[in-house]
Each structure stands twice: as C-alpha cells, then as structure tokens.
Amino acid sequence: MMATGHDEPTAPGPRGVMLALSDDADILRTIDAPGSGMQVVRRCADTAELLSVALAGLGTLAVIGTDFDELDRSVLDRLNRAGVTGLLLAPDADRERWESTGWPVESTAASATVVCARLQSIARSRVSSPGPRSAAPAISTTVTPATPASPPADAAAADLWDEFDAATPPASPPSFSPRRDIMGPAGTPEIAHTEGAAVGAAGDAERGRLVVVWGPHGAPGRSTVAAALASGLAGDTILVDADIEAPSLTQLLGLPEDSSALATAARLAARGRLDAETLDRILVPISEGRRLLTGLGRPGRWRELPPAAMPEVWERCRHAVSWTVVDVAGGQVDDAVDDFTLEPGRGAVSADLLRSADVVVIVGAGDPIGVRRLLQLMDDLDGDMRPTGRVEVVVNRVRASAAGPSPQRAVREALARFGGLEEVIVLPEDAQTADRCLMEGRSVLEAAPGSPLGRALAELVDRVDPNSGTSARADRAARGARLQCLVSRLRTHRRPKAANDPTATARPSAAPAGAASSPAVGAATPAPPPPPQAGLGATPESNAVHSAIAAVNAQASMPQPAADNSARRRSGRHRA
Incomplete structure (x- = not known):
C-alpha cells in the first residue's frame, strides 16, 4: 500500500485535444505522433459531446470544422467560458466571416502537418510558461514487493510537458495571422466583433450611435418613448424591439405580426452570414428613413437571441444608419452565467446593450409606485452594470391625480431629494393623444407633434440629439393646430347665425317676364342682389x-x- 502527498495539484497542460471533424484520420495521426507534445482525448460526434468534454475539463484545445453539427458563435462562446480554445477549419470562401468570431481559422485544404503546427502555436501563446511543476512526490511508506512499481501520474504529465517544450513547430504558413492568437486576460481569445478593428478611424466616423430605452418593471411607456425617439432623431433610424418579456412595437405601430426579424438576424450573425444586404431585406419600413427590426412573438423565445451573436447585429445596425434605438425589457438585469452549463443568463443581451450604448434612456412612471421603482433601479446601477454612455431619466404620465396639485414640481423634487437626479424630462399625462396614435399606428411625434405629450417628447429628442431640431418642428405644429382650431370655431360660430337669420333665407320673388317692380312713391330703389x-x-x-x-x-x-x-x-x- 502506498500513500502520496501533494502540496497543490499540478496545473493541467495544453495537450488534451478534442476533434470535431467529419474526416479527422490524418490530423489524428499527426497530433498523436511522438514528439508533438499533444494528445487527442476525444473524437466528438456532435455539439453536445463537444461541450460535455469541454465542461468536464478533459481538454483545453479543439480542432473544429465549420460544417460540424450546427456550429455557431454560441458554441464557441461556451467553449471559451470553459477555458477551451483552438482552431477552426473553414473553406477558403468562408474564412473571412468565421474570423470575426475571434477564433483562429485555417483552410480545410491545409495539410495535417500545418494544422498541427498551428495548434502548437496557439497552445504556446495560451500558456507562455508551463507553471510550477511539482517534484516527485514523497513516498511516506514502503512499497510491498508484490506491488509492481508504476510511474505516478504527475511524472507522466511532466514527461508530456517536456515533450511539448521540445516540439519545434515548422514555419507558419503565409495565411497565419498572429493577431488572431492574442489571448485575453482569462486565457480566452480576444473576440473582435465584425470589422471593428479593421475599420479604424474612418470607420468610426461612419459608425452610427446606439440608444437603449430601459426602465423599471410595469408599463411606464418605454415602447412609446422608443417609437418617438426613432421618428424624431435626425437621419435614418432603425428601431429594434429587443424586449424579451413583452414585445409590443409591432402592435404599437399597426404592423402585421410576422416572423421575428431580430431572431432571423441573430441566427445569421451566429453563423457569420449577416451582411448589410441581408439586414436591409429583413427590416420592415415604417416611414421615410425609419425601419423596424421586429422582436420575438413570445417571451419564451429569449434563447433565440444568443449573447455571443448579438454584438454582430448591433454593429451591422450601427454601420447601416445614423441611429439605432433599442427597446429592451424592464427591471433588473440578470446576466449571471450558469455554473453547470456555462450558458449566459436571461438578461445577458440587455446587460451588453447597457454597457455599450451611447445613450441610455431610463423611463419611469409618474406615480408614487413608479417613482419608487425608478429610484431603486437607479440605485442598483453600479459596478459592471453602470452604463458607459450618457444617461437620460424620463418620468412619464405625470398627472395631478397621482402626484398632487403641482405634479411636475413634486416629481422633480422627489427625484432630486432621494436620488440626486437634477435633470429629468417630465412627460405629462395625455391619454387621448396616446390612444389616438395607437389607433392610427403611428408614433406621437408623427401623428400629434403639437400635443403636450408630443412637445415634451420633442424636448427629449433634442436632449439626445441637439441637431435634430424636433422641438422647433413641434412648436410650429402646435401653432398650426391652434390656428386651425380658431378658424374652425369661427366657422362653427358663423354658420348657424346665417342659417337661422330669416332675412338670409328670404329670396326676392320671381316676377313675370317683362314686368317691372313698383316701389312706393318716394322710396329708394333697392339694389338688386348679386347673382x-x-x-x-x-x-x-x-x-x-x-x-x-x-x-x-x-x-x-x-x-x-x-x-x-x-x-x-x-x-x-x-x-x-
């Protein structure tokens, strides 16, 4: 009987390789050949087996074919979270779109030797030093003669480390890009979304801005505000319904409920097939320069929006238009990763949007319950959930029946006293205008810009984009509406008077032809009425x-x- 003692476990080496290929015979023999310093631990048949082996920690490297069992960005993201990196084998025509995932890509026509050398280079960049290798374990008891001596597992691991260090990869092929092998702080590849790194300063100038409309639970009017922002901001705009709890922009704008364009864009982005032309085809036109990316039909479909693929969708929208307005679900955002499956939480998409948005518009209700929820939500915005862009706070449906005789001043004082919020946009209660716009299937700034609600929303648009000039247009519309109302009242006031006047309906009697009228003697002859x-x-x-x-x-x-x-x-x- 033998007992061994270890001060601390030895760090696993980068030698365990998982193969997820349709034809892996040559690569298998090359990797398992003596002197490669690597060993194939599993030949996976499907994605479930690949993820299971990665979650079990049996290997840290993977060679995956892009045609393997529904491979997409979500699978690669979960492999990254499990501490697995590796190499993708793609056809030459598809290499560019798969490189946007952040994983190194090699051609399927490359030889097994080139693939093995590329994999060794990735492993070396992942672990620059093998770390402390524990010495031979101290044997505290004697070994009985009947027990055959066997090398310890740590000794075998040390031998594999030496073999890996001794392996000298051949020269890298010209297609190899060292930039793709740069590792992040956690040992995972740096994910470069779309063409962000290659666009440069010129591309940043053409990159549109992203506005996220968020708020506490309930129905404070987030969708109404988002639709008004999309119609008032200067330039072309894409309105996105990313509310995974209660999507409503399709009904708010009076559009037929069809398949989810957002889910379609996410599926295409997950496989690297979303381009500008495809995005333009799935967008639904609302008005001139305004288009909608329809959301999910039911809240249970939130898994159709993988967090690993959504940054590609937002980048495509940014490069397509000047403004992208995204309506997200309300309430606290839970983006915690499941410890068992390493799958992102339900609110991972909203959390990523809040961190990357240029402007975050937080909408609350103008009653005591809504103000309390708004203050709690603002108080929880700290740490990783704090938006990096500008924050605009909006209080909707402010009315005297719920906030006292001076509702706007009461709401502003409460937010300033308990939340430290000094600059707040207050939207008055205007149910008649909101209902009319809902029945017409248009936003408030399109159907009623001169209404009290429309002028308040125009002020919000100018706060977000000072170059929009929406408040000036709303003021002109309000003056035109007042003038039209005055003219209508004058016409309504004059028409009954002319109709009820007995002299107005009196007509001169028709005289026979040739007969002359005989007025009284001395009386002036009345002037005939104009024909x-x-x-x-x-x-x-x-x-x-x-x-x-x-x-x-x-x-x-x-x-x-x-x-x-x-x-x-x-x-x-x-x-x-």
Missing part, C-alpha cells in the same frame, strides 16, 4: 352668404317707418 356664381365656385355656403348680404342691403335701402316721421314732426324739425 350666385355659377360653375365650380357655386356652393350652398356661398349662395347663403350672398343672400344674407343682399338682405342686409335691401333692409338698409327701405324707407323709415311712420313712427320716426311722427317723432320728427313733434320735434318741430319736419319740413313739408
């Missing part, structure tokens, strides 16, 4: 107006009544 205008301009309203004017002229030209004559006669001023 009604015939043709396109002859309307009942114009005829009534002409008749009223004629009646007034006839009344003015009639002789004075006898009562006036007798009064003048009594005063002594009557002349015969």
Whole structure:
C-alpha cells in the first residue's frame, strides 16, 4: 500500500485535444505522433459531446470544422467560458466571416502537418510558461514487493510537458495571422466583433450611435418613448424591439405580426452570414428613413437571441444608419452565467446593450409606485452594470391625480431629494393623444407633434440629439393646430347665425317676364342682389352668404317707418 502527498495539484497542460471533424484520420495521426507534445482525448460526434468534454475539463484545445453539427458563435462562446480554445477549419470562401468570431481559422485544404503546427502555436501563446511543476512526490511508506512499481501520474504529465517544450513547430504558413492568437486576460481569445478593428478611424466616423430605452418593471411607456425617439432623431433610424418579456412595437405601430426579424438576424450573425444586404431585406419600413427590426412573438423565445451573436447585429445596425434605438425589457438585469452549463443568463443581451450604448434612456412612471421603482433601479446601477454612455431619466404620465396639485414640481423634487437626479424630462399625462396614435399606428411625434405629450417628447429628442431640431418642428405644429382650431370655431360660430337669420333665407320673388317692380312713391330703389356664381365656385355656403348680404342691403335701402316721421314732426324739425 502506498500513500502520496501533494502540496497543490499540478496545473493541467495544453495537450488534451478534442476533434470535431467529419474526416479527422490524418490530423489524428499527426497530433498523436511522438514528439508533438499533444494528445487527442476525444473524437466528438456532435455539439453536445463537444461541450460535455469541454465542461468536464478533459481538454483545453479543439480542432473544429465549420460544417460540424450546427456550429455557431454560441458554441464557441461556451467553449471559451470553459477555458477551451483552438482552431477552426473553414473553406477558403468562408474564412473571412468565421474570423470575426475571434477564433483562429485555417483552410480545410491545409495539410495535417500545418494544422498541427498551428495548434502548437496557439497552445504556446495560451500558456507562455508551463507553471510550477511539482517534484516527485514523497513516498511516506514502503512499497510491498508484490506491488509492481508504476510511474505516478504527475511524472507522466511532466514527461508530456517536456515533450511539448521540445516540439519545434515548422514555419507558419503565409495565411497565419498572429493577431488572431492574442489571448485575453482569462486565457480566452480576444473576440473582435465584425470589422471593428479593421475599420479604424474612418470607420468610426461612419459608425452610427446606439440608444437603449430601459426602465423599471410595469408599463411606464418605454415602447412609446422608443417609437418617438426613432421618428424624431435626425437621419435614418432603425428601431429594434429587443424586449424579451413583452414585445409590443409591432402592435404599437399597426404592423402585421410576422416572423421575428431580430431572431432571423441573430441566427445569421451566429453563423457569420449577416451582411448589410441581408439586414436591409429583413427590416420592415415604417416611414421615410425609419425601419423596424421586429422582436420575438413570445417571451419564451429569449434563447433565440444568443449573447455571443448579438454584438454582430448591433454593429451591422450601427454601420447601416445614423441611429439605432433599442427597446429592451424592464427591471433588473440578470446576466449571471450558469455554473453547470456555462450558458449566459436571461438578461445577458440587455446587460451588453447597457454597457455599450451611447445613450441610455431610463423611463419611469409618474406615480408614487413608479417613482419608487425608478429610484431603486437607479440605485442598483453600479459596478459592471453602470452604463458607459450618457444617461437620460424620463418620468412619464405625470398627472395631478397621482402626484398632487403641482405634479411636475413634486416629481422633480422627489427625484432630486432621494436620488440626486437634477435633470429629468417630465412627460405629462395625455391619454387621448396616446390612444389616438395607437389607433392610427403611428408614433406621437408623427401623428400629434403639437400635443403636450408630443412637445415634451420633442424636448427629449433634442436632449439626445441637439441637431435634430424636433422641438422647433413641434412648436410650429402646435401653432398650426391652434390656428386651425380658431378658424374652425369661427366657422362653427358663423354658420348657424346665417342659417337661422330669416332675412338670409328670404329670396326676392320671381316676377313675370317683362314686368317691372313698383316701389312706393318716394322710396329708394333697392339694389338688386348679386347673382350666385355659377360653375365650380357655386356652393350652398356661398349662395347663403350672398343672400344674407343682399338682405342686409335691401333692409338698409327701405324707407323709415311712420313712427320716426311722427317723432320728427313733434320735434318741430319736419319740413313739408
């Protein structure tokens, strides 16, 4: 019987290799050949087996074919979280799109020797030094003669380390890019999303900005605010419904409920097939320069938006338009990774958006419950969840019935006193305007920019983008609406008076042809009424107006009544 003692376990070496290929015979023999310093630990048949071996810690390197059992960014992301890196084998035509995943890519036409050398280079860059190797374990008891001596496991590991160190890879082929083998702080490859590193300063100038609309639980009006922002911001805009709890932008804008364009974009991005032309095809036009990326139909489909693929979608949107407005689910964001499956949490997409957005608009309700939820949400924004961009706080549906006689001042004072929020956009309660816009399937800034709610939303748009000029357009629309209302009231006030006036409807009786009228002696001849205008301009309203004017002229030209004559006669001023 033998007992061994270890001060601390030896760090595993980068020798265990997992193969996920359709044809792996040549690569298997090359890797397992003496002197390579590596050993194949499993030939995986599907993605589930590959992830299981990685989660079990049996290997730290992998050679995966891009045509292997539904391989996508989510699988590679989980392998990275498990501490596994390696090499992708892709056809020459698909190498560019797979390089955007951050994993090194080699051509499927490369020989097994080149693949083995590339894998050795990746392993060396992953572990620059093998770390402390424990010495031979001290044997505290004697070994009985009947027990055959066997080399300890640590000794075998040390031999493999020496073999790996002694292995000298051949010269790298010209297609090898050392930049792709740069490792992150945790030993995982640095993931370069889309063309971010290659675009440079010129590409950053063409890169649009990202606005995320978020807020506490309930229905404070996040979707209404997001739709108004998308219609008011200057330049072309993409509105994205990324609410995984209760998506509603399709119904809010009166569009037919079809398949989820966001899920389609995520699937294409996961396989590196999302480009500008494909994104343009799946976008739904709303108005001129405004398009919608429809969200999920049900909340249970949130797994169709893998966090590893969504940064590609946002980058494509940024390069396509000037502004991308994303409506996300409300409430606290839980992006914790499952310890067993290493799968990101339900709120991983929202957490990534909050960290990378240029502007975060937080919308709360204007009642005591909504203000309390808003303050709690703002208080929890610390650490990794704190947005890196600018934060705008909006309080919606502020009304006297829920906040007192001076609702706006009460809400501002409460947020400043308990949350330290000085600059807050307050949106008044305007249920009539909101309901009308909902029935028309348009945003508030499109259907009613001059309403109180529209002018408050225009102020928010100008805060987000000072070059939009939305407040000036809303003011002009408000003045036009007031003028139109005044004209309508004047017309409504005048029409009943002309219709009820008995003289307005009186028409001169038609005399026989050739007959002349015989007015009283001494009376002035009344002027004939102007004839009604015939043709396109002859309307009942114009005829009534002409008749009223004629009646007034006839009344003015009639002789004075006898009562006036007798009064003048009594005063002594009557002349015969």
